[in-house]
Amino acid sequence: MPDDRFTGTVLGVVEGCTNPESAEMLDDGETFVFGNCRLDVGFPWFRESQGLVYLQGEAFITRARISPEGEVSVTERTLIGGLTTTLGCDILRTDTEVFPSGTAFTVADGKPVARPDGSGPADVAPQVIGFDPMTGEIRGRIPLWKGSAIGERFEPLEMPNGLAIDSAGNFYVADCPHTNPATDPAAPPPVSPAVYRIPAAALGPLVREEPGAAESVSRVVMPGYVNGCAVSPVDGACWAVSCSPVDPVGGGVYRLPMSAFESGAQPPPRWRDIGEMDGVCVSRRGTVFVTAPLKNEIHAFTADGAHGIVTAAGLPTRMPADLNVVYPRCLDGEPALMVADIMVGTPPGTARSRWWPCPVCDPDTPAGQGTPRARPGRPQLSIRPCTFRAMKPSSRSSAVVTRPSASPRIWSVS
Numbered sequence: 579m580p581d582d583r584f585t586g587t588v589l590g591v592v593e594g595c596t597n598p599e600s601a602e603m604l605d606d607g608e609t610f611v612f613g614n615c616r617l618d619v620g621f622p623w624f625r626e627s628q629g630l631v632y633l634q635g636e637a638f639i640t641r642a643r644i645s646p647e648g649e650v651s652v653t654e655r656t657l658i659g660g661l662t663t664t665l666g667c668d669i670l671r672t673d674t675e676v677f678p679s680g681t682a683f684t685v686a687d688g689k690p691v692a693r694p695d696g697s698g699p700a701d702v703a704p705q706v707i708g709f710d711p712m713t714g715e716i717r718g719r720i721p722l723w724k725g726s727a728i729g730e731r732f733e734p735l736e737m738p739n740g741l742a743i744d745s746a747g748n749f750y751v752a753d754c755p756h757t758n759p760a761t762d763p764a765a766p767p768p769v770s771p772a773v774y775r776i777p778a779a780a781l782g783p784l785v786r787e788e789p790g791a792a793e794s795v796s797r798v799v800m801p802g803y804v805n806g807c808a809v810s811p812v813d814g815a816c817w818a819v820s821c822s823p824v825d826p827v828g829g830g831v832y833r834l835p836m837s838a839f840e841s842g843a844q845p846p847p848r849w850r851d852i853g854e855m856d857g858v859c860v861s862r863r864g865t866v867f868v869t870a871p872l873k874n875e876i877h878a879f880t881a882d883g884a885h886g887i888v889t890a891a892g893l894p895t896r897m898p899a900d901l902n903v904v905y906p907r908c909l910d911g912e913p914a915l916m917v918a919d920i921m922v923g924t925p926p927g928t929a930r931s932r933w934w935p936c937p938v939c940d941p942d943t944p945a946g947q948g949t950p951r952a953r954p955g956r957p958q959l960s961i962r963p964c965t966f967r968a969m970k971p972s973s974r975s976s977a978v979v980t981r982p983s984a985s986p987r988i989w990s991v992s
Contacts, residue, residue: 584878584886588893589914590650592642598918600667600741600857600900603644604680604711607907611641611657611711612918613664613684623698624690625761632691634700637661639684641711648908657714662702663688666741666752666806666900669711674747675782676718682711683749687723688737689757699759704735706751718785720776722751727784727792728776733769740773740807740858740900742816747778750816752800752807763823771804772797773818775839796839802826806869806900810860819855819868820847829853831868831879849879856920857900861913871897871920888915895919 601612616636620627639658644650667684670677687702706720721727724734740752751774755767774797776784783791800818802825807818816834820827830847838845848866857869864881867888876888876898899920903913 583880583884584888586888586890586893586915588890589648590644592650592652594652594655595640595918596636596638597920598640598899599665599920600684600902601916601918602667602669602682602902603904603906603916604669604682605671607905608643608645609641609653609711610644610904610916611639611667611682613661613667613686614638614640615664615920617663618692621692621696621698624692624759628761629690629759631698632663632688634662634691634693634702635660637664637686639664639682639709639714644906644908646907648906654714657711658709658716661686661707662691663737665737665739668741668743670708670743670747671745672747672778674778676785677708677747677781678717680711681708681717683708683741683743685722685738685741685751688735688739688754690759704738706738706741706749720749720781720784721787722753727787727790728774728795731792731795732772732774732797735774736767736769739805740818742807742809744809744814744816745811746814747781749776749778749781750774750807750809751776752804752818754803754805754821756803756822767803771800771802771822773800773804773807773816773834775816796842798834798838798842798844800832800844802830805855806857808859808902810864811862812860812864817858817860817866819852819858821854821856823854825854827851829855829870831855831858831866849885852877857898857918859900859902859915861903867901867903867915869898869901869917871899874898876901876915876917896921 596614596616598612599615601610603610617630617632621631624631638656641654641657642652664684664686670681673679684707686707687704691700691702692698693700703723705722708717722735735753736755736757738751739754742750753772755769758765777794780794802820803822804818805821818832820830827847827850829852831849832847853870853873855868856871859867866879868877878888879885897920899918901917904916905913
């Protein structure tokens with residue numbers, strides 16, 4: 579018998595994105611930012627034209643808004659331009675020595691990267707960029723490149739992908755070094771796939787590139803590669819998902835408590851055999867959501883042990899990437915899922931972003947009783963299973979938001 583907690587309602591779509599990977603909302607419940615990572619395939623120097631490659635200087639950050647009435651609009655398409663490989667993003671929600679609360683962050687400059695003429699690989703400097711989400715002003719950079727404090731203590735990062743920040747200002751960065759140019763999916767990575775934990779107290783020394791700045795940084799090596807990461811609002815633990823086509827557990831969802839970072843050892847997965855995953859997030863109710871873009875699936879694992887695939891009528895995702903639980907004002911504090919649809923292989927400016935509500939993660943809605951109330955002028959859509967349409971990588975994508983609850987609400991960025 580299907581569990582109706584996994585059926586949602588699409589609330590809105592942001593059209594015209596360019597391979598959006600990750601979207602996050604500010605504390606005002608209206609403003610959100612997302613990166614357009616701009617990638618393509620067909621470069622002979624990388625996996626004989628079959629692998630995904632990012633385009634140097636063509637990524638950008640977009641700012642958008644969900645009004646109190648639920649209307650979605652792009653307020654600044656190119657808040658920051660000229661970037662490369664903008665993947666995971668998050669918002670700092672507490673003041674630190676160098677970054678004020680409300681600063682937005684994105685990981686950038688992940689490999690492989692093509693030069694503007696298509697040749698490559700281009701030289702890049704992996705980093706975390708902090709910026710003002712309203713003006714686009716760069717507030718600081720956390721170096722992850724060769725020769726940086728973190729690179730010297732461990733290894734330089736290859737493709738910083740997932741990014742999560744906890745309530746105390748500690749950062750988690752997932753490095754997915756699936757960048758070997760060989761066509762064999764089992765070819766060894768150039769560095770260790772890992773999730774790095776950067777304590778809030780280390781941010782200032784790292785930004786200033788002081789000697790010994792990375793002494794308190796720790797990591798968990800993830801043999802099956804690692805893509806997205808998130809922090810649970812329930813207990814502050816980090817979660818991460820694996821994504822290798824040769825992952826020994828076939829796609830695992832991992833809870834990484836502080837003890838894992840103290841030992842450096844990867845614990846067993848909480849769930850496995852999900853496939854190659856991308857995004858992960860956790861609701862206040864303890865529901866864990868993950869995406870499997872090659873299957874066009876969004877999985878939900880509830881605190882009471884249920885597992886289902888989130889569905890919604892009118893949900894046009896093709897390759898759901900990162901997703902986040904957000905609390906927009908238009909839902910009066912109720913949660914929604916914001917999903918970035920990276921849509922590899924579509925033309926620039928064609929992707930979408932979506933959002934929808936769902937009781938699975940609504941802390942105030944009993945399971946199975948989360949049907950969203952009707953709002954004037956906004957059709958309430960029922961949800962049906964999505965079908966995946968195979969596509970080659972493209973630069974036109976979207977993001978979606980849904981309400982995590984017994985009846986998910988979704989909003990997407992495309």
